[in-house]
Structures are given as structure tokens and as C-alpha cells.
Amino acid sequence: MIDQPRYTIGVDFGTESGRAVLVDVTDGREVGIEVEPYRNGVIDVHLPAPDEDVVLGPDWALQDPEDYLQTFRGAVRRLVAGSGVDPAQVIGIGIDFTACTMLPTTGDGTPLCFLDEFRRNPHAWVKLWKHHAAQPEADDINRVARELDQPWLERYGGKISSEWFFPKALQIVREAPEVYRAADRLLEAADWVVWQLTDRETRNNCTAGYKALWSADEGFPEPRFFEALEPGFGTVVDDKLSRTVVPIGGRAGGLSEQAARWTGLLPGTAVAIANVDAHVSVPAATVTEPGTLVAIMGTSICHVVLADSAPAIDGMCGVVDNGVVPGYFGYEAGQAAVGDLFAWFVDEAVPPRYHTLTQSRGVSLHEVLGEEAARLRPGESGLLALDWWNGNRSVLVDADLSGVLVGMTLATTAPEIYRALIESTAFGTRVIIDTFEGGGVAVDQVVACGGLPDRNPLLMQIYADVTGRSWRVAASSQTPALGSAMFASVAAGSDAGGHATIEDAARAMAHLRAETYEPDPSNRRVYDALYAEYVRLHDLFGRGEDPVLKTLKRLRLESIEGSAVVADAASR
């Protein structure tokens, strides 16, 4: 049987659906794919039937753990059954997840929202990564961390996000102490689904490191820090988490009898330690060494780069030892709106005559605008934007910032603005690259993956011109699922026909497209001049010199909520 092909399955748990891919471990060929849209999707208005009367507050975003299980019973089962592959040839399964996406469970892993007692309590459900209602808790954590001079703060660029683990946990203990008390475990959904596959709780070091303030050297923050946030919260790690954190790249266990029935795979099939969608894409984009940044480009951009050491770098999302590829420190940075920004533009700011062209020519509005934008030379529009329509993740870590567009005339056109918005996101990426390099982390070249590079050669060329680096594109359009399948091959191991290391897996299974985007020297000169202006506006509006964006946000809140409420919020 050793001469037969061997396969692994990668399952990517996204925001709206789960996606399973069957991959040949020899060459990374993607043999089949199945998608399972989540029945309850993103729960952000009210709880699902029959509890629609339970209405959620603004900025809430929940999910239903049942939808994750259904991905195994549906998409994975269909994938195995439909592929014609003997389940004995499927030697491993790996998953990646959005993060931090976390939930409270009982000691046996039952989500509290599965219990009648807690079903109508929103805090018993999964808090999705983009649940932003824990911003007051994030603000408190940042403040107390500075007051108590917490050493871990530096690893996260000096500031943590409301999307992370402890703001969400703190919101539970404050707003639903009965849920907090009943929760024997608080954990990442990533680790929870692996628990469901293996019948064994494990905690992966990627989410622990990037989202839960953990490091291999220092563990979690000290109890007195948590106690300072909220009386009784001091023992959260020992009561609800685990100090046993397992590095990615390992084997979480073997597939349980029950999970084998769900999926149609064999019991005992290797299950990889859980991973995060962005990070797992890095080896799937062929990168397993320092010097090459991976840009996972979709609605937002996540930037990951490996390094031999871990200098403190301002405004990064985090750095975790062995967090991406074992043996290296993995740095993460991000831009909050990229594809989302372009989508906003085509939905909200493009006049009908361009829409008409899409119909007559049968192409998308992005293509129509992109074609006209491609005819412009750098600088020709006279426009410059700050790409902060959804705040700034790196390097300013400030969700209250907003978009800026300057240079409009009565002759300004939609394709000109479209190009300026693309350029602004490229400038944002260059700020991140410059910050990495300024801190001592080399970025010699870039590999892009995700949905955006596929559809947009203009965008790729602009990114190359603006950053002055060559950009390649990952061959797979499913890098998260491919990455999970690669880690599954490592969990299975070379004896079973898999791979000994993620480097081996990358060499065999990950590929780049043929085309390379090289910076054009004359475009670079213009973009260097524009970038100098971008940086000046970035610092002006982003570092407090002119606080107009903050003031506008405050006036907006005052206008929406009434001045009394806001006076309260401002003083908080």
C-alpha cells in the first residue's frame, strides 16, 4: 500500500462557511473541494430560532458551534465519499480557523449554548473574531497592562485588540457571571473542533501566542494582572484555560470513532494540532524561512514574516516563537480593510455609466475600473488616500481612525479614485514592511495569497512598484485549506507516507505561479514621492498631531447616541 498515493484533508473554517480540500501529499494537487455554508452564519442581530426575541447589541458577532460540526458531517463526508479515494489512503486531517473565535464549554467540551439553561444567553455562544463589543474590556486591559508594566505588552506592539481572547473572556465575566461560573473551559473554536475530532482537549500555541498573551518562555500574564481587571478573574488561566500549550506542527491525536462516522474517514486517522487561517497559509505559499513576507490578501491583509530572533517592533499584531513554522519567530501584522475598501467603493461611489459597461461587456465592475485605472500613470490622478476606512491595524493599532482622500478636482473620475485606493493600501503595506525592516526583521520579497491577487494584476504591479520588491503569487487559491492539509501530512508523519517536517511538506506540496511582479524603476520614483506624502499624512492624522479623525468619531457618537451617553463613554 506504500506505493499508492497518499492524501490529507485540510478544513478551513471561515466566517461564513467551512471549506474542505482533499490534497495529494506527493505534489499538493487538490483532488476535491467541498464547501459547507454555516446555517446560522454570523449571528449579529438576534439569536437563531426559536430565540429571535433575544436581540444582540451593536458590534456583537456570534456563531453556532453546531455549524462547525456540520462541516465535518457535510462537506468532509461529501469530499471523502465523492473523491473515489479509499479512506485508508487519507492519512491525516488538519483544520485552521478564524481567530480569536472562542466559546465557553463544560468540562466534557459541551458548548454552554447547547444547554437549555444557557441557550438564550448570548454569552454562552461562540464569540466570532469580529465580535467588537469587548472594546471597553480591551481598553481596560491596555490601561492596566501599562499601569502594571506588563512585559508581554511589547510582544504585541504595545496594544492589544478587542478581537482577542481576554477582552472576550472579561466581557463574559462582567456581563454574564453565571455563564463564566458555569464554563469549565474557555477556548478557541479551533481547539474545540480538534477536541471534537480526537476526544482530547489540546491548546495550540498559535492562537495562545497571537491571541491569548501566552509565550513559551513566560506563559500567560500573572494572576495579579487578571485580578486587577476584575475581582475573581485572577484565576482565569488555571480555572478555565490550560497551561499545557502544544506547538503547531504536531499531532493532536487520532480520529475518534464518532468523528470517523461523521466524516467517513478511518478511526485513528492523524489529526493535526489546530492552526489559524492566516498563519497556516504561510508554508502553503512556499515560505518556511525568514526574508519573505507572506501577504494574505482578501477583505483585509494579514502579513506574516519569519525571523531568527524577536526584536520588539512597534505596532505589530504579535510575535510568537514557533507560532507559524517551528524553529522561527513568526511576526504578524495587518491592514483592516483592503478588499473591503474596494468593495465599498464599487458599491457606494461608482456612477451608473461604469455599471452599464459591466453589462454590455460581461465583466465585473472591478475589471471595468481596473482597466481604466491601469491606463493612468502613477501620480497622474493627483489623488492620495489613507486606507483607514476600517481603522488602522498596523502599525497604529487604532480602530477609531477613518479614511482620508485628498486631491480631488472637478475632473476627478471613479477609475482615478479606484486606483488611488489601491495605491493607498499598497502604501499601508509599505509602512508595515518599512517598520519590520526598521526593527531588524528582513523583508526581501513578498509572496501573496488569498482572493485578491487572483483577480487583479494591476493591484499586484502597484504593490511591487510601491514596495520596491518583487511579488510572487501562491499557486493555490485555497492556501488555508492547503496549509491545513500540509500540517496534516506532518501530523501523519513520513512513516505513514506523509512528511517529516513542514519544510518537507512545503517543498513537495506548495507552489508559486510562474509570473513575477517586478518593480518598475520609473513608477517607483513617483511612488517614492507619493509615499513620502502618505507617511506625512499617516503621522499627522494617525499619531495625534492633528486629531481630526478622533474628533469626528466623537462628534459622530455624540450625534448618534445623544450627548449624555457619550460624555459617559468619553470619561470611561
Place this chain on the structure above:
Amino acid sequence: MIDQPRYTIGVDFGTESGRAVLVDVTDGREVGIEVEPYRNGVIDVHLPAPDEDVVLGPDWALQDPEDYLQTFRGAVRRLVAGSGVDPAQVIGIGIDFTACTMLPTTGDGTPLCFLDEFRRNPHAWVKLWKHHAAQPEADDINRVARELDQPWLERYGGKISSEWFFPKALQIVREAPEVYRAADRLLEAADWVVWQLTDRETRNNCTAGYKALWSADEGFPEPRFFEALEPGFGTVVDDKLSRTVVPIGGRAGGLSEQAARWTGLLPGTAVAIANVDAHVSVPAATVTEPGTLVAIMGTSICHVVLADSAPAIDGMCGVVDNGVVPGYFGYEAGQAAVGDLFAWFVDEAVPPRYHTLTQSRGVSLHEVLGEEAARLRPGESGLLALDWWNGNRSVLVDADLSGVLVGMTLATTAPEIYRALIESTAFGTRVIIDTFEGGGVAVDQVVACGGLPDRNPLLMQIYADVTGRSWRVAASSQTPALGSAMFASVAAGSDAGGHATIEDAARAMAHLRAETYEPDPSNRRVYDALYAEYVRLHDLFGRGEDPVLKTLKRLRLESIEGSAVVADAASR
């Protein structure tokens, strides 16, 4: 016959057409109106047939004097013939014109472009107010005026525009010395049409004062100033202009036999001294005293206010003694894009779903957006704009500035941006009012006229809220033509059944609409906060602290014209 009604005719020479209105001098009732579209309109690509092969440069804008004469032969003639009024009851005719709109003629007033010898030379044609190709000449004039410490510079806020008389004249002498030599006269089209009506050359003090650097006390700039601009140009005033300048409000002469044949009026009918469209609107908006600013609101805004004295005020377009209403100093200021800005937005940046509503509801896009914008509270959008899509006329006098929009999020909508643009133009008006008041010129209230107030109660309320002043609206939608008819009634005089003074004419013939827009105190508080942010951005980007808009313009020119050409322009 003294008991029969008396009428006058006002003719407003606009950018695209001439418009004649027949008005009852007793009460200002507009009895009839006729419009004459100019056959050759704005000539900005090439000369009219048969000389289409003569192509114009960028920023050129010419007109054909024949189109002005046709307005008398067409519109005025139809108006008189169609009204059923006995020509003997029409006691006067007055005209107003765009300015500075100027042309070269022979000694008998024949336009050089009417001569075969010069017909194919663009410099022989009328240079329209928006001919912007004399910017290098304006730059030279401003530089030399500062070097020679010219006292008149202060009256124009320290800087003159390329639209004015001497930049255009200087362009002729430099680029077409043969035209300059052949021109016995260089004069405003306003004065030229009055010459055609009366067979007598007169020069009005309004265009001389606002556009040709003249004042009653100091006359024109000294010859050594003109000579410093260009050898031989020192005698321009004595060679091509006239030192006899007549105040508006007077009688230029009686209608000639020929002009009587053109119009169907009686020979000898009183013809008023020529006037300017914006300035002539002031008494037509009932304003003949200090304290009330008149805002002529259309594609741009022209602001005029009267004062008893003439303190120097930074960034105004000009101040002229007796320039608007005899007995007062008339100040003029301006915003370069207002209606034009809103038109740009609806043409270039509004998605199809709002256009669809216009069809289903049978209303304009402005109305659709205005209704949704009206539901927003001040500050609610979180947006703020600098209204510089066509540069800044007052108080920065800088055509190289461009538009700025800040505060966008992924939830920003078209009606929110539309409202922010309206607000930005109101903030621009408030800067002008604050500058007037800071300089000692009172602005207690405002009367608006022109096309914009008609269609836009939301805009009027925002202007009242932002400026903290009550706004009224002129009753007539034809204030320039009405104002010209009023000045015609003064030219005719009270003995002929007209009026003795423009004040008398205004009392009888000019009216306000019933409605008043009063500032709302709670809106004012929010707008005061937003205005503070506007002023900060205005000074930041407009006064050189952050030169990003200038840099973008430079990069744009470099991109369009090639770096060699522009390096030359920048050093000039």
C-alpha cells in the same frame, strides 16, 4: 403717457447664453423673458468653422462677439415684439456681463476677430472670464507687484487672478504682438456691447475696479510697473484703455439708430453704464446698505458686501469705491466651486440605486440625495470636507489647491458625502464672513440669490446653521437681469418715469421671499465644533504647513506633461 406703466429691459450676458427680461419699474414685476443661446458658446477646443483647424491650448476659453450682438437682434427683439408693450413705454435698457471677459478692437470698436487678417488668430477673439491660460502672466504680475511694492495689491487681498484684465492683456502682447499692435482698444465685453448700443465708448468703474486694478483715487498702476512686466507694455493704459472711467448707476448714452433697429426699441432710449453679473445682483436682492452680505449662489458663489470704509482684508477678490452701490465701498469675495461641486458629485460618485429612485419617483438626483441627507443630524456622518475641488478663491486665492474628504468608513453612504460637501461649502462661506468681520466689515445677515437657493432648502438651513446668521432669499430668480433693468430705470431717471437712485429702484423693484432660514441653536453647537476642525485643515493644507496638495498637483503635471516640461514650469 405718464400714467401708463413704464418698463425697462435688463440683459444678462452669461457664459452660455444671453437672457433679456422686461420689467415693470413700478413693482419689479417680470413681464417677459427671452433667452438667446450663443451659437458658438464657449470656444475652448478649436476656432469655429471654417477655422476648426486652429486648435486652442489647454485652459483656453474664448467667445464670439457676434453672439452678443445676436442677443440684441434675437432675444431682445423677440421680448419687445412679443410683450405687447409699446416701445415708447420701455424707458431704458441695461446690461450685465461676466467679467473679466475682454477683447481687442479697432478704434471704431470693430473686434479684431471680425477682420479677415486676424480671424484665425485666437488672440483676436474674446477671452472669456474662465480663460485660464494666462496663469504664467498672473504669476508674473503678482511677483513684480510685490517686488515693486505696488500699493494697489492690498485692495485685492494681496494676489490677483489669471482671470483678470492685465494677465489676459499681457498674454496677448507676449504671444501675439501683432494682435496687440493692431488693437487700438482693449476692453471689457460689457463696455463693448454698451458701445455697440450707444455708438460711444464708455468704461465702467465696476470692471475697472474689480478686474483692471483701477481705483478712483489712484487710477491704474503706474507705467513703470507695466514696463517691468514686458518692454513696451508700459503704455498699455494710455494706448489701449482709457483713463476716463464712469461710475455704475449712470447713463452711457441713448440707443443708436442701428441698435434701435436691432432691438425694436426707440432710438434715444436710455442705456445704462455696463455692469457685472454678480455685482448688479446686489440691489436686485434688496441690498443697498452695509451689514448684509449678498451671496450669489450658482456653480460658484460670489459674495458681495457694502461698507462705509475700505479696511484691507486678506484674501478678498477686491474692494471698489462706488463699485456696487454708489456711496459705498463694495467688497467681493468668492468660492470657486459650489453648485459645480455638487454637480461633480452626482455625476461622478453616486451609485445606480439612487439614480433608479429618480426615475421611479420623478425627482432629481439632488432631491433624492437631499432628502436622505436632510435626515442626518450634524456630525452624524463623521465626515468633513475641504471644498477646494476648483481651488480656493477666497481667502487663500490659490487655484492649485484641491479637494479633501476625511472620516470615511465602510458604512459611509452617498447622501452622507453629499451632505458633507454642502457643509464644506458652508464652512467656506463662514471663513469668508469671519474674515470680513475680523477686518472690520460687518456681516449681520445674508441674502442669497442665484440658482442654488431655489432648489435646496436643506442647503439654506445648513448655511444658516453654520454661519450663525439668518438667511433670506431674493424673490427673483433672475437677479442679474433684474438688477440690470433696475440700473436702466436709474439711467432713464425719475423724470422719464424711472427712479432717481438705485436705492429708490431697489425699494420699488426688488423683493425677498417670505421664508427666513434662522440658525438652529443645537445644530450650531455641533457645527461650531466641526468648523474648528475645518479651519484647522484649511490652514494646515491651505497655508503651507502641509504642502501635500501642491505636491500632488506638481506630480500630476509631471506625470501628464513629462518631467522636462514641468521642471521648467516649476522653476519659472
